Amino acid sequence: MRAVYILWIRQLKRYVRKKSRIVGALGQPILFLIALGFGFGPIYARAGGGDYIQFLAPGIIGMTVLFTAIFTATEIIWDKQFGFLKETLVAPVSRFEVMLGRTLGGATVATVQGLIVLTITFIAGFRPYNIWLIPVAIFFIALISLLFSAFGSVIAARLDDMQAFPLIINFIVQPLFFLSGALFPIDQLPDALKFVTTINPLSFGIEGIRRALTGASFFSYSTDIIVLSALSLILLTIGAYQFNKIEV
């Protein structure tokens, strides 16, 4: 387990040393919060939905976590290109530990970014209905972080360079975000869209955060937790296999 620890701490060190990245990653959520929150707010209210910021904030937190977690996985690709991955792969450490250490590192980074954005939503006027449930929301932030950090690792382990990355952003990450119930309520969607949204794992995470912070929910807590943790475990296993196949 010391190996998992050192892999984890390495990622955290790299994260805190890149201040520009921390700040840069906050641009998108702030923009979404302002543009969508205040832009659609009046329409949402007129349609009888209430305060849109109250609905949107958990979605934006989920978005931050999704993007950050998947972006951290690109470090695997950099490690390949800079040669550092070899150092890790020849070491007497099981591939599962490599995958776990890397995933936990990325997940921790994503969770911290999620917490920063949670704080920002408070400034934008978001008010949780019960502050004692904030830890539950953080728990869900951590679960999504873990899931998508693992997911990112599984993909990145297969890629040799960054050129395929826009493809992943446009065809995987963006759809995951837009079809997740982050921006609009799931229950009144057309059937096809509703189906896609309800099988999107991010929906479960965002619903978990939303229920903890605003009381509204589509799925139940237990469903959210089971879906997110089961998928994380599956991806960790797949990732370990992928790391086993890497040739550097």
Added chain:
Amino acid sequence: MLYWDVAISFMYSIEVKNLTKKFRDLSAVDDISFSVQKGEFFAFLGPNGAGKTTTIKMLTTILEPTAGELFLEGVSVREKPAQVRHLFGIVFQDPSLDNELTAYENMKYHAILYGLSKELYTKRIKELLDLVQLWERKDTYVKNFSGGMKRRLEIARGLLHHPKVLFLDEPTIGLDPQTRNLIWNYIKDLNKKEGITVFFTTHHMEEVDRMSERLAIIDQGKIIAQGSPEDLRRKTGAATLEEAFISLTGSEIREEVADVGKNQMRIGNKMMR
């Protein structure tokens, strides 16, 4: 495997049988066989692109052979890679440091991956960083190091855990004679004291003459000569090992062609140093 084969394979530290690696149509390593005895100082020579690094990658579990068998200390590399990783250490030919970490952090990362106790790695990191004269710079980020400093750090890191077999892929590339001397003496000492098998590649023939007990020359993926430096000189009638090497491999300059994409990067990395 027959009982007798098992007994024989335990005598060897490294054993390679009919090893082949093809990248598409090109055979980077073409049906080679050789063995290295325990505790031996073995040089693996060849012109650029001959297949040295490809062979080392296969021996160190990070490249799957197309055909053939490899054993390290009697353990099959292809069947039990996890077990084999406990047996060797390696200094790679191309950079493998984390530039965003300090020299000390790179060393510590390695120590912990290899399960060294805190007491042991604290002592060894100091000793090795002193050896390569980087102790004063231990808290500097590697990205601020010169090429030579990075190389020294790579070597120090490779010597941190004491494996059964040590692979050194052109370890002294880009280093001045003083540093090369220091490092080779340290490795020789390690080899003698702990019986570590050393398998190294280099283009400096005087290093081979001084250090190695036996050598193999690989050219265009095939082993074309094996023996002691003395044997090779006698066989070719050359006065120096360098002349023997050139007479065996010819004097034309080689292109590195195998696995184009990755090798482009490798060549690029070499140039950057």
